Amino acid sequence: MADTPTTPEPQGQVSDAVKGNWVDHIAPPPSRPYLRLSRADRPIGTWLLLLPCWMGLLLAMLSDGSYGWFDLWIAIGCAIGAFVMRGAGCTWNDITDREIDGRVERTRSRPIPSGQVSTKQAVAWMVAQALIGLAILLTFNSAAILLGVLSLLPVAVYPFAKRFTWWPQVFLGIAFNWGALLAWTAHTGSLGLPAIILYLAGIAWTLFYDTIYAHQDTEDDALIGVKSTARLFADKTPQWLQAFTIATVALLGVAVVLSCLDRSPLSLVVALAGPWAMGWHMQWQMRRLDMDDNHRLMMLFRSNRDTGLIPLLFFAIACFL
Structure with missing residues (x-):
């Protein structure tokens, strides 16, 4: 019997x-x-950058009722900004990590280490994406514009964090959840306490999902000396993930309460159901966690x-x- 024909994987x-x-x-x-540099073939990162933005916007609308x-x-x-700025950030990450990526099984096929794109081409692509993000940012109020400019600092620092701290996921959380502050401010014109609490909840959530993600690379990371919470926590990861779950739900609940001080009791109850349901989904991930199964780890990461x-x-x- 002839072999069943298979469709070859796309080049690159x-x-x-x-x-x-x-x-x-x-x-x-x-x-x-270039789209691979931007992770357009892996959309989960755009979602994880966008969702805090939309949370910040909706809580701002709840807060002032308008x-x-x-x-x-x-x-x-x-x-749009999440797509292009995530792309710019990932391009910057790949530029700074081009030597490391070539030594890690999961990342050596990325465009720069595999030779699809030169470093100079990657820099030009990063600038082009950042300019699109700037054009969008300039349509917001001056306070939001200032926050958007400040966001470049944690984005610039994050790729280097795994070289000097066991907690690079904190730096990722600082960068990835900045949109909660920006979107709140774009609606209200100023930064508020609920947005700051929401931001902290987002950082706790990032620690949860990116620790799961980082467990895919623990062996390669150990060989080349790259730090991560996955390596730090090791077999105690489930306990830490549980703590991050509690922190995420509790902080998000506080942000909701502070945003609903002038809302009806029904509005508050419905809004509080959000953190509660989110916590149950994180528990669902915990029940399916297998730190030795990279396919399972990626599936759980994407489920966020x-x-x-x-x-x-x-x-x-x-x-x-």
Whole structure:
């Protein structure tokens, strides 16, 4: 019997990309290495950058009880900005990590270490994406613009964090959840305590999901001396993940209460159901955790898109009660 024909993998495909993604199969071939640099073939990162933005916007709407067409633009602008700024950040990460990535099994197929893109080309692509993000940022109020500019500092520092601290996930959380502060401020015109508490909740959530993610690379990281919470926690990871879950839910609950001080009791109850349901989804991940199964680890990491979408649904409903 003849062998069943198989479809070859697209040339240049990154090893941990989503199978059948649009970049490898639909995007024009010359653009593919650059879109891979931006992780457009791995959309979970864009979601994880965007979701805190939308949480900040909805809690701001809950806080002052107002919403309008400009809020729709804030939501859309944050979505476009999350895509291009995540792309710019990932490009910067790959530029700084080009030597390390070539020595790690999961990352050696990325565009720079695999030779698809030169370092100079990557720098030009990073600048182009950042300029698009700047154009969107300039449509917001001056306080939000200032916050957006300040966000470049943690983005710039993050790729180096794993070289000097066991807690690089904290630096990722600082960078990835900045949108909660920015979106709140874009709506209200100033930064508020609920946004800061939401930001801290997001950092705890990032520690949760990125520790799961980092367990894929613990062996290679140990060989080359790269630090991470996954290596630090080792067999105690489940206990730490439980602590991050509690911190995420508790802090998000406080942010909700502070945002709903002038809302009806029904609105408060519905909004509080968001952190509660989010916590149950994180517990679902905990029950399925297997630190020796990289496929399972990646599946759980990607499931955090749904983790973040769950409270958004409750916040949106609460806004109209």
